[in-house]
Amino acid sequence: MRFRVPRNLGWKIGSLALAVLLWAAMSVEPEVVVVRDAPVLYKNVPPNRMLNGEAPQSVRLELKGRPAELTTETLSGISVVIDVDIDVNKDTGTVPVAATHLNLPRGVSLLRATPPQIQVALTQLSNKQVPVEIQFFGSPGSGKQVLSAHLAPESLTMAGAESDLAAVSKVLLTPIDLSTITSSDQLKVRALVPQPRLYFTSSPMVTVTIALGPGTNRPTQNQKEIR
DSSP, X not given: OOOOOOTTHHHHHHHHHHHHHHHHHHHTOOOEEEEEEEEEXXXXXXXXXXEOTTSOXXXXXXXXXXXXXXXXXXXXXXXXXXXXXXXXXXXXXXEEOOGGGBOOOTTOEEEEEXXXXXXXXXXXXXXXXXXXXXXXXXXXXXXXXXXXXXEESSEXXXXXXXXXXXXXXXXXXXXXXXXXXOSOEEEEEEBOOSSTTOEESSOOEEEEEEEEEESOOOOOTTEEEOO
């Protein structure tokens, strides 16, 4: 039986050798270190609790890997995920930032995090009914004034920590420019959050019914004039 040499044997051997050389070159590619800020996400927070204001929103990470694994695209989705139900004992806890809290790409390792640990403290979530106040600026025109301004609803419910809610006595609406109103009108106006850690439990939109009439404009009840 005669043995036949496969066609293009030289090309095939050359291609195999080139592939081996490329694999060897990649396997000895030096690792590098990059520094990247990653957001901190908190999950499984109890419904009657909220994070206090000292919980960090981001952590600086030092990551190690090969350049091909440390591109902007591969690192863009990295975040630090703290599971409050697992990592925090009762209402307070110190959570060391570890690789288990990160969704790292394959081949990337965590060298260190700054801060190395996260202090998590929970506080009681409370509600408070707060009256709404209108803000006006400008003038409705010569010889006209605001005769009345009615709100629906007249108050909104805010949620947050008791200490933050205690400092809030009213909620202001987005200022209304009276120069744009030529006759009685009904507007949808957004209420402004007085503190960043508070939020409305329902829609912040308030219906303002304004009645204009002859006279000099003066603020009435539930109104505030901006000068």
